[in-house]
Amino acid sequence: MDWLQRMNHAIDYIEENLESDIDYDQIAKIALCSVYQFQRMFSFVLEVPLAEYIRRRRLTLAALDLQNRQNKVTDVALKYGYKTPESFSRAFQNMHNLTPTSARNTGCQLKAYPRLSFQLILKGAVGMHYRIEKRDAFQVYGLEDIYNYDNIANQQGESIPEVWQNINKNGELDRLLQTVPGDWQHEGNFNKELGAVFAFDSYKFTSNTTFPYLIGCYRSENSKVDGYTIVDVPASTWVVFSTLSDENESGRYDLSTLKNKIFSEWLQTSKLNILDGGNFEMYCTNKDGYEYCELWYRIESNSE
Structure with a gap:
């Protein structure tokens, strides 16, 4: 099937x-x-x-x-x-x-939503860039919260963008950045274009209607992790997609479009399965000062 x-x-x-x-x-x-x-x-x-x-x-x-x-x-x-x-x-x-x-009442206006169906639609005229990375186990740490899947809001009713705005205003984001040593990219064998703070979500089961979301950093030997949630990331194979694209008119995808293409196009044709256990949203800046985002998903590999 x-x-x-x-x-x-x-x-x-x-x-x-x-x-x-x-x-x-x-x-x-x-x-x-x-x-x-x-x-x-x-x-x-x-x-x-x-x-x-x-x-x-x-x-x-x-x-x-x-x-x-x-x-x-x-x-x-x-x-x-x-x-x-x-x-x-x-x-x-x-x-x-x-x-x-x-x-x-006769003549009243009502709203109707028909049954949905998944259909094969010819897409794929625009290529998708991705790469496969294998990484040993490591740890991340940061500010954790639990969000409802239906409205993507935490128990206080704040959306993820609102939480990012709040920690930027109240200084928590700056305090988090100060815990990161300058050599973390070299120690973790990460691309120099990756920013120190990223998002990591769905790394543990909370319920069928909620998911955990961490605004955090890579834990290196000299990271100052006191007061932060620490999460283990198992050895994994990752598929990495970028919002950068030299094939669409704007030169980049927005995150919503990229996620749609991953799940509606790439996943159907790749014969690879995306696994539970955490997904990264990495924020990057290239050498020309151009900001972009990478999405990291755990996938099955021959060794898993």
Whole structure:
């Protein structure tokens, strides 16, 4: 069974269970990947989080049910997984811009999200640059937080870009930079263009709906790690993609476009599997002062 078939069978399962509990582990089992990897692929390829897709589909069907005046609002709410009519009403209004009761009226405007499907679309006219690196085990350290996968926000409701802005304003980013010795790139055998601070995410399981995210640095012999979270990175083979491209008009990809291409094009044709256990977002500056980003993903290798 190929990638497209697995993903569409996973969608089949979701559609068949919109009126009951949806087991994320079962979705991943059908797609032959982890829950995290399925959610990651789903959001990068379809540009909507998995939970949001499920919510939209349920509320689309709920609106259709409400057109039948014999269906009580309470019964429709329970049918699609809402514990109270109030929570259902809030969700319904957020999507349809009117109350469930108003949705019964003839001529009212409702919003519908159709079932999604994964299809083969001819792409690949623009080449993708990547390289494979093998690295021994090492450690990273830094500022750790846990984020919800649905809205990519932490428990305080801050998004990842907001957290970066906050630590830049309050001086935490500068303090982190001061813990890094000047020879870290040589000691870790890293490219001189890599910046000292990077992002490392999904390196451990927190839950099916959350992931860990570390703003951190490579731990060298003289790093000052007191007060920071330390994470072990196992010996791994990595595939590395860059936002730099000499083949598109702007000379670079934005991160969203690059991630979409990795999961919708490269992953389908490479015959390699991206593994759980951590992904890096490295921030770089080349010799001409041009800033770019590298995405590092752990992959299977013959030795693993």
